[in-house]
Amino acid sequence: MKEKPVFKANMNNCNQLTTWWEEALHGNVKSFGRIHDELYSGLYFYLYKIIKDEDAAQDVLQELFIKMWERRITFGPIKNVKYYFFKSARSLAINFLKAARPEFVGLSASHDIDIVFSREDVLVLEETGREVEHMLALALNTLPRRQKEMIFLRYFDNWNYDQIAEVTGLQYQSVVNHVHRGINQLRIKLSEGSKIATTELVLS
Structure with missing residues (x-):
């Protein structure tokens, strides 16, 4: 396999x-x-x-x-x-x-891309415990598609907002808003499991 x-x-x-x-x-x-x-x-x-x-x-x-x-x-x-x-x-x-x-069939360049995160992906960001890795991957996958793609590019390949806007065709401020909303949602979801401190460490 x-x-x-x-x-x-x-x-x-x-x-x-x-x-x-x-x-x-x-x-x-x-x-x-x-x-x-x-x-x-x-x-x-x-x-x-x-x-x-x-x-x-x-x-x-x-x-x-x-x-x-x-x-x-x-x-x-x-x-x-x-x-x-x-x-x-x-x-x-x-x-x-x-x-x-x-x-x-009706997909276009402006459509949202559905990216799915795994625990292995989270290892790219930081060495964390297995429970935290699993929780973070689950939390990432609950985000809207566009927010997931923005966070993927921002934190998994260290792109800045201008670069993300260039590739996705979105306006700069739209990219910033999507990333910030996604991070806020992650903090809320992980705080429910008492992991907010880890989120701030990983996605700061």
């Missing part, structure tokens, strides 16, 4: 990614390979959370990198390479769901 992927946040050097992309524009396969290696784990984890199927997530990710390489001249210079890739991955994931699953 395959283990579910667990992503450990990796802070990328945006300037280096931009340099590699500029070199890739001139046909440098090695530089494009470096972009692939740098972004692969984060993109795969994000796609897996959206699609909820390991093989399908890998297929969509492969499609993404092929598309980005073959159409690189059309795309031209990219200001923020990482978030352009994530935004493109999100779009491809939505297209996959629409094509593969009838219940998603």
